[in-house]
Amino acid sequence: MDFKVLDGARRNAGPLQVDLVEAYASGRLSRRNFVKRGTVLGLSVPFMSTIIAACGSDAKTTPTTAAATAGSTAGSTGATTATTAGAAGTPVKGGNLKIASQTPSGPLDPVAMADLGSYGIVAQSFEFLCALGDGDIAPGLALSWSPNTDGSVWTFKLRTGVKWQNSASGAFTADDVVATMERLVAAKNAGLNGVLAAGGCVAKDPSTVEFTLTAANGLFPYLVSVYNAQTVITPKAYATGTAFEASPDGTGPWKLTKYDKSTGATFVPNTDWWGGSVFLDQVDWVFSDDISTQVSGVVGGATDAIVQFAAVGGDALLNSSDFTVINSRTANHREIWMRCDKGQFTDKRVRQAFALCLDRDLMNQQLFKGTADIGNDHPIAPVYPYFDDSVPQRKKDIEGAKKLLAAAGVTSLKAVLNAPKLQEIPELAVLVQNAAKDIGWDLTLNIESTDTFYNEWCLTYDPICDGGQEFGIVDYGHRATPDVYLNAAYATGTWNSAHYKSDDFNAAFKEYQAALDVDGHKAACKKLETIANEDVPYAIPYFYPSLAAVSKKFTGVRVSALGQMFVDTAGKVS
Amino acid sequence: MARYLLKRLLLAIVTLWILATIVFVIVNVLPGNVGRQVLGGFASEQSVKDFNHRIGTDKPLLVQYGRAMRNLFTLDFGKSYSSTARVTTILGKDLFRSMKLAVMALLITVPLGILAGRFAARRKDRLADRAIVMTGLATSSIPEFVTAALLSYLLCIKFHLFHVYADPPDGTSVIGQFRYLFLPAMAMVIVYFGYIARMTRAGVANSLESDYTRTATMKGLSNTRVMNRHIMRNALAPTITVIGVQVGYLFGGIVGVEKVFNYHGIGLEMLTAIKNHDIPVLQAAVLVIGIIYMLSTLVADLLIAYLNPRVLMEVKR
Numbered sequence: 001m002d003f004k005v006l007d008g009a010r011r012n013a014g015p016l017q018v019d020l021v022e023a024y025a026s027g028r029l030s031r032r033n034f035v036k037r038g039t040v041l042g043l044s045v046p047f048m049s050t051i052i053a054a055c056g057s058d059a060k061t062t063p064t065t066a067a068a069t070a071g072s073t074a075g076s077t078g079a080t081t082a083t084t085a086g087a088a089g090t091p092v093k094g095g096n097l098k099i100a101s102q103t104p105s106g107p108l109d110p111v112a113m114a115d116l117g118s119y120g121i122v123a124q125s126f127e128f129l130c131a132l133g134d135g136d137i138a139p140g141l142a143l144s145w146s147p148n149t150d151g152s153v154w155t156f157k158l159r160t161g162v163k164w165q166n167s168a169s170g171a172f173t174a175d176d177v178v179a180t181m182e183r184l185v186a187a188k189n190a191g192l193n194g195v196l197a198a199g200g201c202v203a204k205d206p207s208t209v210e211f212t213l214t215a216a217n218g219l220f221p222y223l224v225s226v227y228n229a230q231t232v233i234t235p236k237a238y239a240t241g242t243a244f245e246a247s248p249d250g251t252g253p254w255k256l257t258k259y260d261k262s263t264g265a266t267f268v269p270n271t272d273w274w275g276g277s278v279f280l281d282q283v284d285w286v287f288s289d290d291i292s293t294q295v296s297g298v299v300g301g302a303t304d305a306i307v308q309f310a311a312v313g314g315d316a317l318l319n320s321s322d323f324t325v326i327n328s329r330t331a332n333h334r335e336i337w338m339r340c341d342k343g344q345f346t347d348k349r350v351r352q353a354f355a356l357c358l359d360r361d362l363m364n365q366q367l368f369k370g371t372a373d374i375g376n377d378h379p380i381a382p383v384y385p386y387f388d389d390s391v392p393q394r395k396k397d398i399e400g401a402k403k404l405l406a407a408a409g410v411t412s413l414k415a416v417l418n419a420p421k422l423q424e425i426p427e428l429a430v431l432v433q434n435a436a437k438d439i440g441w442d443l444t445l446n447i448e449s450t451d452t453f454y455n456e457w458c459l460t461y462d463p464i465c466d467g468g469q470e471f472g473i474v475d476y477g478h479r480a481t482p483d484v485y486l487n488a489a490y491a492t493g494t495w496n497s498a499h500y501k502s503d504d505f506n507a508a509f510k511e512y513q514a515a516l517d518v519d520g521h522k523a524a525c526k527k528l529e530t531i532a533n534e535d536v537p538y539a540i541p542y543f544y545p546s547l548a549a550v551s552k553k554f555t556g557v558r559v560s561a562l563g564q565m566f567v568d569t570a571g572k573v574s
Numbered sequence: 575m576a577r578y579l580l581k582r583l584l585l586a587i588v589t590l591w592i593l594a595t596i597v598f599v600i601v602n603v604l605p606g607n608v609g610r611q612v613l614g615g616f617a618s619e620q621s622v623k624d625f626n627h628r629i630g631t632d633k634p635l636l637v638q639y640g641r642a643m644r645n646l647f648t649l650d651f652g653k654s655y656s657s658t659a660r661v662t663t664i665l666g667k668d669l670f671r672s673m674k675l676a677v678m679a680l681l682i683t684v685p686l687g688i689l690a691g692r693f694a695a696r697r698k699d700r701l702a703d704r705a706i707v708m709t710g711l712a713t714s715s716i717p718e719f720v721t722a723a724l725l726s727y728l729l730c731i732k733f734h735l736f737h738v739y740a741d742p743p744d745g746t747s748v749i750g751q752f753r754y755l756f757l758p759a760m761a762m763v764i765v766y767f768g769y770i771a772r773m774t775r776a777g778v779a780n781s782l783e784s785d786y787t788r789t790a791t792m793k794g795l796s797n798t799r800v801m802n803r804h805i806m807r808n809a810l811a812p813t814i815t816v817i818g819v820q821v822g823y824l825f826g827g828i829v830g831v832e833k834v835f836n837y838h839g840i841g842l843e844m845l846t847a848i849k850n851h852d853i854p855v856l857q858a859a860v861l862v863i864g865i866i867y868m869l870s871t872l873v874a875d876l877l878i879a880y881l882n883p884r885v886l887m888e889v890k891r
Contacts, residue, residue, distance in 0.1 A: 105850060107658050246658045261657040262667065263838050286739065293834065297836060299738075302737060316731075
């Protein structure tokens with residue numbers, strides 16, 4: 001341990017950054033998580049390398065930036081996964097890459113888009129302040145960022161010399177960032193809502209913006225990163241409702257030259273990109289609504305990569321030696337809600353008994369071929385750096401469940417399990433139905449179309465999206481931080497299908513929100529996990545991964561945990 | 575002939591109006607808020623209201639109906655809800671794609687089916703006849719999407735003989751496009767070959783036993799002349815009717831094949847429009863398919879009238 005270097009670092013860093021250095025130096029934080037958190041807090045790569053060296057790390061690698069990730073091999077990392085895939089080898093100049101993707105559901109309005117098909121296309125031309133890095137976020141249109149002492153004000157230094165593809169938009173400046181943020185705040189962007197208010201983002205000079213948040217937030221950079229897909233920076237004049245396909249623009253590596261919502265999109269290199277030249281001559285996105293058609297297309301050679309596919313039905317890719325399968329661990333999960341305020345599930349012991357009857361390993365095997373993380377009835381996924389594994393894992397225990405039911409005076413239970421017809425959820429419902437038979441429950445399944453389940457239920461039963469039902473399954477996609485799950489599903493009530501209310505949980509959530517250091521987040525998360533696991537308003541059996549695949553003829557394709565595919569470093573293998 | 579044509583055209587217009595009304599009723603009377611369905615469950619109430627106002631679904635049903643009828647007769651369906659493109663632009667491309675596939679399937683199926691039917695009828699109840707009839711029955715009973723999936727797996731994925739996606743890249747030559755479309759066309763040929771062959775066989779077999787055939791043969795005409803001038807002219811009427819109906823079906827009803835080969839024709843567009851609640855596209859697509867059905871049956875009827883002038887005589891009476 002080189003204390004002299006550490007002391008120097010302490011003098012040159014802010015309070016949040018010093019806390020991070022202390023956590024790493026004392027061994028409370030792994031190197032990977034130090035790099036992740038350091039990137040979020042705006043520590044530079046040389047600074048982090050110095051700290052790692054000073055702490056006597058035997059690290060073989062050093063922190064990397066986005067630009068340095070090309071060619072690294074596939075692997076699985078954390079919640080904020082950036083996975084680079086493809087064969088080992090150096091990419092060569094030239095060639096076309098064809099990517100199979102979900103058809104975008106509507107016009108490509110960067111502010112309003114809400115599906116993976118749209119995210120992937122828009123992010124080829126438009127860029128984020130914080131881009132996809134190797135293991136976490138990395139400098140994008142922002143070169144660096146730093147918080148004030150309590151994390152309530154964040155200053156972002158912007159890249160200079162960046163041009164918009166449409167010459168009428170001029171050069172990229174802080175005004176573009178401010179206008180974009182105003183549009184997102186007005187549209188109540190899910191990530192920024194309640195964090196940033198109108199007028200909260202101001203330009204200090206053409207290459208500096210300052211965000212004054214409604215409250216301290218140590219994880220703010222994630223909210224203006226690739227993990228909040230709508231926060232792509234658009235030109236100042238790019239009004240809400242402008243569709244990308246009708247007004248192509250951007251600062252990124254690819255220019256849209258053709259877009260047909262039915263069939264696909266074509267991109268060619270942006271020769272003015274600040275990041276330099278790309279390897280490929282052209283990238284074609286081939287749309288299809290059907291995952292099995294997309295899988296057939298990749299296996300049959302019609303496309304070279306697939307943005308996302310499911311383990312069930314994806315054997316042809318999972319078992320093929322011609323493809324690199326990118327298995328990104330995520331926080332994607334399903335919540336099986338049980339109403340806590342009225343009905344048959346008000347007694348905590350009944351909910352615990354239900355959770356004990358679930359065979360989570362079986363679900364993982366049957367639904368995801370063993371690729372998922374087992375859940376423990378709380379929404380903090382193992383992929384998050386502040387996940388605490390000391391809370392005992394709940395396992396199938398029929399005898400224990402029966403004892404709990406006997407203690408609660410429940411001899412038999414009949415209920416309707418409601419669920420949307422989405423991905424593997426109908427199969428999960430059947431597994432739940434079968435598992436519940438072991439404790440004498442008679443469950444009837446009510447599987448609705450997603451339209452009915454979400455649009456009608458949410459509309460009719462606003463603000464609680466539960467359709468007035470006491471028992472059901474709802475899906476949650478990946479988030480860079482678990483705030484949305486903790487807030488909406490457990491604490492505030494808008495998505496709180498279980499009608500769960502716990503002062504202890506709310507207090508722990510406040511602790512979590514207020515925490516700005518690693519130890520604070522971990523300690524709060526342990527409390528949240530323990531309370532959620534004990535009260536079981538939701539049984540959460542697994543966190544399933546995002547699967548993508550790339551032909552081994554290509555290297556350098558990067559995929560985020562959200563499922564966006566980036567090909568700025570991709571090329572054909574020499 | 576002109577009177578016959580006029581009568582058919584008037585009937586077609588009335589049918590289209592009924593079809594458009596049915597589509598309008600289905601779309602508008604069923605429960606659900608269009609704005610909410612398009613924008614999703616998490617859109618704000620204000621956004622939903624604005625959207626409904628913009629597209630006019632907040633207006634009284636009669637006003638909406640009037641607009642739908644105007645759209646029908648001016649063939650202007652406005653813009654798609656789920657993209658910025660005009661409905662006519664979207665459907666124009668889709669229709670062209672469907673047309674290429676349907677024409678290719680018809681060009682293979684019709685001559686093949688008619689020849690096989692004729693061949694079987696002349697060998698009625700012999701091994702060749704039974705083989706053709708049984709094969710036709712067997713292939714017709716398999717849904718086209720199953721045939722398509724099997725062909726795709728075997729010939730595209732397993733042996734890499736054809737393209738797994740049927741949509742050729744821009745700039746592909748006509749011969750190249752043929753290679754892309756061959757397999758999806760074959761999936762339809764396998765299914766429809768049986769219908770046409772059996773229909774032709776029945777017609778030819780009946781004609782072969784008729785008095786006019788016997789008279790023509792007795793007159794000393796050659797077998798080929800009897801077959802072409804007398805038997806086929808009379809025997810093809812039911813076959814032509816079947817082909818007429820199938821043309822409409824091939825344009826709009828081959829969603830399964832289009833899905834398997836990721837070929838974005840009008841059938842797949844309709845499916846996507848239903849999923850996205852893209853009402854203008856859905857209405858226009860249904861009407862386009864309706865028009866194609868009517869046109870193809872009209873052409874079929876005219877062809878039957880040409881081949882058998884007694885049809886016109888019946889109209890005159």
